[in-house]
Amino acid sequence: MIPSQNETRISDHEFERLRDIMRDHCGVMIIDGMRLAVDRRLQQRLENFKLPFGLYLDELARSERERDHVADLLTTNETYFFREQYQLDTFKNQVLPTLARDNATRKRLSIWSAGCSSGEEVYTLAMLVDETRLFQDWSVRLLGSDISRSVISQAREAVYGRSSFRTMPKQYEKYFLRSDDETRQVKPEITERCTFALHNLLKPDATAMVGLLDVIFCRNVLIYFDAPAKTQVLKVLYDHLTPGGYLFLGHSESLLNIDTPLETVRHENDIFYRRPR
Ligand SMILES: C[S@@+](CC[C@H](N)C(=O)[O-])C[C@H]1O[C@@H](n2cnc3c(N)ncnc32)[C@H](O)[C@@H]1O
Structure with missing residues (x-):
């Protein structure tokens, strides 16, 4: 019936x-x-x-x-380019210059967007890295992962419609090829630094392929998890940060009531987290 x-x-x-x-x-x-x-x-x-x-x-x-x-x-796959500008400003103006200094000898930068949905967050971070001009001759690796097969294949295609651009500042249009009036494609100079993987954050075995990262963005993912699942995922994220590495969560997510060794850093209007050195 x-x-x-x-x-x-x-x-x-x-x-x-x-x-x-x-x-x-x-x-x-x-x-x-x-x-x-x-x-x-x-x-x-x-x-x-x-x-x-x-x-x-x-x-x-x-x-x-x-x-x-x-x-x-x-699950909700809502995402768009340049989401939460104030966090991205902290990442670009505070975190990236510090990493450029700290990693100057090995010239390697690695960033993971865990729960990246259709990839706008990963490409946004890649554009911000490029904008700083601090990592020109570095090995720069950005990984995006998500549990959803359909969003990962959209991320790999890198073609986006109007709603993905609702908060993108005009200056970043140079990173796109216009496919037609409705869609734009991310340019190869950005996509070639980004890879995408199907990955469930609650399956620790699968995380072995990720390696150690300088920065992890896991925004608007934990908001849907209960406390034990949050704790489990935060442990995975912690284990994958280099000592001194940075974690960004979504603006409505916090580590309140979660048992974790991550340090809280308050910077202007923003809060982010670090693995102690
Ligand atoms: C609201 S989107 C956030 C996208 C992006 N991080 C942002 O803030 O714009 C949440 C994403 O988390 C993914 N997700 C949910 N549970 C997951 C899990 N256990 N492992 C990996 N990804 C998961 C969903 O498939 C969805 O694409």
């Missing part, structure tokens, strides 16, 4: 089970008020599998691929 607009076919018990499976898989909290929305978003999966919800959950518990698919359906 097809439920009406305001009804859901998911029982209390099934909703609890879905919640547990997905929290363990990717950390994302599904809160009570989301039941109707979850039902709508999973409708196509149920039609594909031709299973009632209870049996579909057995399949979900069995198949990591299906869990990845559902994570993709349930």
Whole structure:
């Protein structure tokens, strides 16, 4: 039977089970008020599998691929170029000049955007690195990762529509080729420094490929996680920072009530975190 607009076919018990499976898989909290929305978003999966919800959950518990698919359906991928300008100013004017000084001998800079969605954040950081003109003959590596297959393939294409540019200052238009009136493509001088990987932050084995980083951006990702998942991810991020390395979280995310050795640094209007040296 097809439920009406305001009804859901998911029982209390099934909703609890879905919640547990997905929290363990990717950390994302599904809160009570989301039941109707979850039902709508999973409708196509149920039609594909031709299973009632209870049996579909057995399949979900069995198949990591299906869990990845559902994570993709349930998470928010909202992102755009030059999001939260005040943090990017700190990164460009404070963090990058310090790293240019500290790493001057080895001339290597590595940055990770964990939970990068469709890549705008990674390319923004690459443009800011370029703008400083401090890293011209350096080895510069930017990695973007996300649990969602579809956003990672968009990131690799590097072609963006109007809404991605809603807060981009005009001076950065030089980093794009105009494809048509609606879309623009990031220029190769930027894309060639950026790589993208499918990666679940709650699967520590998968993180081995990331290596040690000077800066990690993990913005607007932990906001959807419960406290144990947050703690687990912050440990992963900490382990992947070089001593003295920098972590930026989203403006509404904090380390309040989280047990972590990361140091809090207050700079003008901004807060960021560092791994102690
Ligand atoms: C709101 S977007 C944030 C994008 C970008 N960082 C920004 O601030 O503009 C959150 C992203 O986190 C990803 N995500 C959620 N859980 C994840 C997990 N366990 N591992 C990796 N990525 C995850 C989602 O797929 C989504 O693309």
